[in-house]
Amino acid sequence: MAFLIVFIVALAISAVGFHRYIWFISIGYGFSIAGIGATLLIYFGLRGGLTTVTAVMAALLIVYGLRLGGYLLIREYRSSSYRQVMQQAIDNGSQVKLPLKLLTWVGCALLYACEASPIVFRLQNHAGTDAVAITGAAIMAAGIILESTADLTKNRFKQQHPHDLCDVGLFRLVRCPNYLGEIITWTGVFISGVTILNGVWQWIAAIGGYLCICWIMFGGARRLELRQNKEYADDPHYRRYAEHTPILIPFIPLRSLSNAKWLIG
Known part of the structure; x- marks a missing residue:
């Protein structure tokens, strides 16, 4: 029942994608996660099922979602170059038929519910606080801070x-630290649930949500690399930076995803 409720919440919020197709996976994503966090606090708070760690993780979902959704919303309205890049990278929806829009809407809402499902199932299964939950919450917080x-x-x-490649701070560690932060955030969420998942369905939802968001983040890193390869093709500094800095995972010599056509984007 709890999973169905958060899925419906994600459906309602991510419906903003019908106004602008890309919002299904951008602004609708951020605010859907925030809505899921708020729903968990209210629903299980009224039922008396919240623990300290689940309340913290639900609150972190709200912080994560509001920060991401707000950041994307402000950037889209303030930056004309960002809007142009995103319209070139992803279909703006003008040619997308209604059945595909409906499929995208439902698929995105289901993904968002599955991403948060380890927290949902911990609450639904009336699981207490354990070391795994605390560790997962700490990793989740670290990912949000990093991103x-x-x-x-x-x-x-x-x-x-405005026209230079950002290679300072965390960008010296990896070329896509924001996507790394996203992966760390959802790694924490997934880890928090591994001791309490009950039954095949709960495992499928939790693993499926985690693997999908990791795949999407690697695809986003590939899309950014392809765009930078065009934009900075003649810049020797960029070539040195790309040749010596991992694209997504620190200390692992994976420096390019451009040939990984199986990734989204």
Whole structure:
């Protein structure tokens, strides 16, 4: 029942994608996650099922979703170059038929519910607090901080150097630290549930949501790499940076995803 409720919440919020197709996976994503977190706090708070760690994780979902959704909304309305890039990278929806829009809507809402499902199932299964839950919450918080710091760093850098490649701060560690932060966030969520998942369905939902968001983040890193390869093709500094800096995972010499056509984007 709890999973169905958060799925319906995600459906309602992500419906903003019917206004602009890309919002299914951008603004609708962020605010859907925030809505799921708020729903968990209200629903299980009224039923007396919240523990300290689940309340913290639900609150982190709200923080994560509001920060991401708000950041994307502000960037879209303030940055004409960002809107142009996203319209070129992803269909703006003008040619997308209604059946495909409906499929995208339902698929995205289901993904968002599955991503948060380890927290949902911990509450639904009346599981207490354990070391795994605390560890997962800590990893989740670290991911949100990392992603927020990366976005802030890039935003400040671009204000001063609008046409230069951002390679300062966390961008010295990996070329896509914001996507790394996203993966770490959902790794924490997934880890928090591994001791309490009950039955095949709960495992499928939790694993499916986690693997899908990781796949999407790797695809986003590939899409960014392809765009930068065109934009900075003649820049020797970019070539050195790309040749020596991992694209997504620190300390692992995976420096390019351009040939990984199986990734989204």
